[in-house]
Amino acid sequence: MNLIKKRTATVALAAAMLVLYSFTEKGMEHAPVLQNNDWVAPKSADNLKNPFKGDETAIKKGKITYQNMCAICHGDKGKGDGMAGMSLKPKPSNFTSEKVQSQSDGALFWKMTTGRAPMAGYKDILTEEQRWQLVSYLRTFKKQ
Ligand code: HEC
Numbered sequence: 001m002n003l004i005k006k007r008t009a010t011v012a013l014a015a016a017m018l019v020l021y022s023f024t025e026k027g028m029e030h031a032p033v034l035q036n037n038d039w040v041a042p043k044s045a046d047n048l049k050n051p052f053k054g055d056e057t058a059i060k061k062g063k064i065t066y067q068n069m070c071a072i073c074h075g076d077k078g079k080g081d082g083m084a085g086m087s088l089k090p091k092p093s094n095f096t097s098e099k100v101q102s103q104s105d106g107a108l109f110w111k112m113t114t115g116r117a118p119m120a121g122y123k124d125i126l127t128e129e130q131r132w133q134l135v136s137y138l139r140t141f142k143k144q
Contacts, residue, residue, distance in 0.1 A: 041107035042110070045104070046104040048106030049105070049106070052135075058132070058133040058136045062137030063137050063140075065133065065134055066134060072085070073092040074092045075092070078141035101141075105135050105139075108135050108138060112131055
């Protein structure tokens with residue numbers, strides 16, 4: 001590849017990333033909305049679309065990230081009963097619950113992106129792709 005072609009490729013890549021970014025992070029508000037101290041994502045988060053909805057490969061990748069980073073608090077089976085979560089207040093959420101499963105993909109994505117003490121926000125820790133894969137994996141905890 002000559003230099004000009006390389007430059008064009010770099011510019012094209014940067015442009016593509018910018019478009020992707022503007023689709024997914026656009027309209028993300030950052031202040032948590034609290035109702036009776038419950039953690040509620042802003043309405044605008046519902047508009048964020050999961051690019052990996054029901055995608056089996058994404059679910060497998062999400063599972064690996066989950067086991068490495070989330071199970072310690074949320075538990076292997078997502079019940080909120082991980083070792084490190086025992087003494088936390090509030091307790092880690094139970095992902096099998098209606099309370100969690102009734103939320104939109106966008107709301108769950110927003111929450112793991114933003115975080116709320118004692119849980120970290122994963123915006124700078126996990127890529128956007130990884131966070132959506134996690135959303136897809138969290139859906140597998142839904143009670144049948
Ligand atoms: C240090 C323990 C800890 C770790 C690690 C952790 N969480 Fe959490 N998480 C919590 C707690 C505590 C809450 C409840 C916060 C609240 O209700 O205010 C929570 C809530 C959530 C919620 C909101 C669910 C709801 O009730 O609406 C999501 C989504 C979530 N966590 C995803 C994740 C993901 C994905 C990971 C791994 C990348 C992760 N968490 C890692 C402690 C943790």
